[in-house]
Each structure stands twice: as structure tokens, then as C-alpha cells.
Amino acid sequence: MDAATTLKNHDLRVTKIRLAILEALGDGHQAKPYGELQAALGEFDRTTLYRTLLALIDKGLIHKALEENGESYYALCGGCTTHAHTHDHIHFKCNDCGTVECLHLSSEIGFTLPGVAIDSLEITAKGTCSACSA
Numbered sequence: 001m002d003a004a005t006t007l008k009n010h011d012l013r014v015t016k017i018r019l020a021i022l023e024a025l026g027d028g029h030q031a032k033p034y035g036e037l038q039a040a041l042g043e044f045d046r047t048t049l050y051r052t053l054l055a056l057i058d059k060g061l062i063h064k065a066l067e068e069n070g071e072s073y074y075a076l077c078g079g080c081t082t083h084a085h086t087h088d089h090i091h092f093k094c095n096d097c098g099t100v101e102c103l104h105l106s107s108e109i110g111f112t113l114p115g116v117a118i119d120s121l122e123i124t125a126k127g128t129c130s131a132c133s134a
Ligand SMILES: [Zn+2]
Pocket: 060, 061, 062, 063, 077, 078, 080, 084, 085, 086, 087
């Protein structure tokens, strides 16, 4: 599905900056740090860029994968809707190259904690990515 269709499916008008952000995020497996997005989208105003990211999160198109050392990493969503984000994947950060990836699991991560109801679960794993360990 192309970026313009994705935007329309999430009740968003197709604008240049929205398309540019979706394109900059690529195929959705790798999260991009805010600084890298800002550099790639330098033609747009910083405030507009930040607001657009928040709007895309709100509409279920992208999510914040990780926040670390003052840097936020954003990635495309798969099956999220304008009403809710439903993720069942782990965020993996490579200690060598710093890449942050969305790793989808073949089975759901299910566990319970005593006395509380879990609505969402965020898991960040760190180690060596496949490219660095090769
Ligand atoms: Zn999502």
C-alpha cells in the first residue's frame, strides 16, 4: 500500500510533509531517530515536523519505538487504527551500530502480573543485530 492510501485510510489528508515522513520511515522494520528525520526533512519547519509526528501517532500510523538519551525513535505501525495502537512486537537496539528495529514475533507475548490488568506492554531488548554479528 502506498503512503497516500495509508493516510486516507487513517482519516488524514495527503500532505507533502506527511508523505515525506512516511517515506523517510521506509519499510517499517527499522525505527529512525528524530534527529535523522529532522535532517532528512530539513525543508520543513521543525515545529510542523514535530506536530505532524504527533498527529501520525494519534492516528495510528506511526509509534514511538524508543526514547533514550534524549533521542526519540519513530517507526511505522502495521495494523494500528485511528482508535488504538495494537502492538505485539519487541524493540531491539543494537549496542554496536545503534540501529533500532521493530521485531515481530510469531506468537503473542503473554504474561500476567499479580493484581493489575495489562493493556499494553513495551519491551526493549538490546544486543547485537544480525548485521553486526555476521
Ligand atoms: Zn501502532
